[in-house]
Amino acid sequence: MPGGCKPIELSERQETILRIVKDEGPITGEHIAEKLNLTRATLRPDLAILTMSGFLEARPRVGYFYSGKTGNQLLGEHIRKLTVKDRKSVPVVCQEETSVYDAICTMFLEDVGTLFVVKEGGVLVGVVSRKDLLKSSMGNQDLQSIPVGIVMSRMPNIITCSPDDTLLSAASKLISSQVDALPVVKEREGGDDGPEVIGRITKTTVTKAFVELGEGATV
Template identity: 45%
Template sequence: MLLTPRQEEIAEIVKKFQPITGEEIAKKLSLTRSALRTDFSVLTSKGILKSKTRVGYQYEGKSEKKYIKEIMGEVVSVDSNISVYDTILKMFLKDVGTIFITENKSLTGIVSRKDLLKIAIGNTDITKVPISIIMTRMPNIIYCEEHEEIIVGVRKIINHQIDSLPVVKVTEHKNKKSYKLVGRVTKTNITKLFLEYFDK
């Protein structure tokens, strides 16, 4: 995500032809080796390439992930007529902090542990209340799509103070939008990515 197009091209070349010398990479790009000096130092300092004396560059596998698709986790959802109590059970079973709610397989709502805790301490019989009563409803749900850049998702998480961002495929039929759930992005995903980038 921090690479220039040329640096990404170099990384791709090394991935394909490793081990490969700087000279050979420069040749493939019709450039001189010295013109690429900065790119090589950025790529090695980021742990994407490794330079071995008398061998050349090797791909270190620490590629920079770029799209939501590459980091998103499994969808955890319930149908909108399920009770609050059963939603809480599902939340414990799947050990997630947020549950998505669907109607006809389209995302229609979202609830967090906070929402559930709030109703659980009230005087309501939570086995009788359907989750649809307390959920945050479309169009008030912030979502993202899997081809968007990770940083777009991170911005949404921080700016809207949300824990779990649904990843959807939006389709339209007779002027009615449908949001098919394909994944979720959480602060845990981002924290893991942070560790992946910076832990040496």
């Protein structure tokens, strides 16, 4: 079974109809037909396609409106159905007291580029990236004596996302904040000291979703 959503190529006549409705809408089907020197019956499939696909809106006794949505906006609606909840992966964490040396080892063992630093209850206190660790390992000989707490980015200066966010909004934060990973967090019942880390969204997550969309896999 096909999914409910797919792209459609518009014909030249459909593009012309769109232009007419955009310029003169609301306009009835009869008036559009007149302008094109065609019968209403000939136009019916075109108007049905344009309405069902969301380019036009029809209101009884008034006529057709231009919805204002472009093809790419409509494709965007499909992408916006993907959520953080459905896509997040497991967070890899360490503590503030963890040494830079151990943090690097964890990164290699777990094959991730970012660790989330937590305290009791999984509460987020910071984020440490491969970049932070690379910087602190340059010229420092005793990585076992430096705690992650002094090289990490610290709350509240951490960009996070929530399980109910769209993957699109998380991806947008990754780009605008120039980070490789976002902690997925949820507020804790009666917890005042910060949100709990429950997942991880990275540029890899987004790249995988892009590949699956492009290859036509279920999304």
